[in-house]
Amino acid sequence: MIELMDVTKSYNGTVKAVDNLTLTVRGGEIFGFLGPNGAGKTTTIKMITGIIQPDKGTIRINGKDISQSPLEAKKQFGYVPDSPDLFLRLKGLEYLNFMADMYDVPRELRKERIEALARRFDMLHALSDPIQSYSHGMRQKIVIMGVLVHDPAVWILDEPLTGLDPKSSYTLKEMMREHTDSGKTVLFSTHVLEVAEKLCDRVAIINKGVILFCGTFKDMQERFQSDQSLESLFLELTNHE
């Protein structure tokens, strides 16, 4: 579960990137975080993951406060950033072992997990190559695998499907569903509204740092008294701002 209460962040003390945001992402749900460019999605995700500090407000992950107990909170989640260009000089396997070391994953277990993840994402052949030789999609996959190697309860994924080929994208979506079926939590941001419509149990639409809507796609259609697609409703909602 992820809880944000009255969270605000402005850059350079001027424009509020996130304005008094309150939101709960529950266990057992895939939650989509949607909004136009510059809406405040990445800023919110960076505050949840402790990369940047909010000006005010409280954030808890599975009950652990990211400001008060950062280490405990960080053990609860895995985070895929919006850019996969990390640790480029490491080989794929070195990176996965590094991540497993960070999270104290025992030897035998990590071997099993790495092999299973590599098979699922069709990356077995590339693990002994340096990450800088990977394509964008392969870099995205190795970052996702690094995050999943410690089997975090809460997945926080910033634009995770960007650059993935259809098979890998399908695999990741399938894994998100398996994860939430076991009562755990997935929060991801996306601009691909067709994916959000099909995959998410609930979505939040944010614009200019403020949540315009939070609920199921069905709730949204009821609110607008319309059977339009999520894309049409999203455009209607964000264009009126």
Ligand SMILES: Nc1ncnc2c1ncn2[C@@H]1O[C@H](COP(=O)(O)OP(=O)(O)OP(=O)(O)O)[C@@H](O)[C@H]1O
């Ligand atoms: N480091 C920064 N310094 C100053 N302003 C910033 C910084 N990072 C983000 N902003 C501003 O904060 C606002 C929210 O940006 P943010 O990156 O959170 O949006 P986003 O919804 O993730 O956008 P996108 O979909 O384009 O990734 C924007 O107005 C952006 O210009």
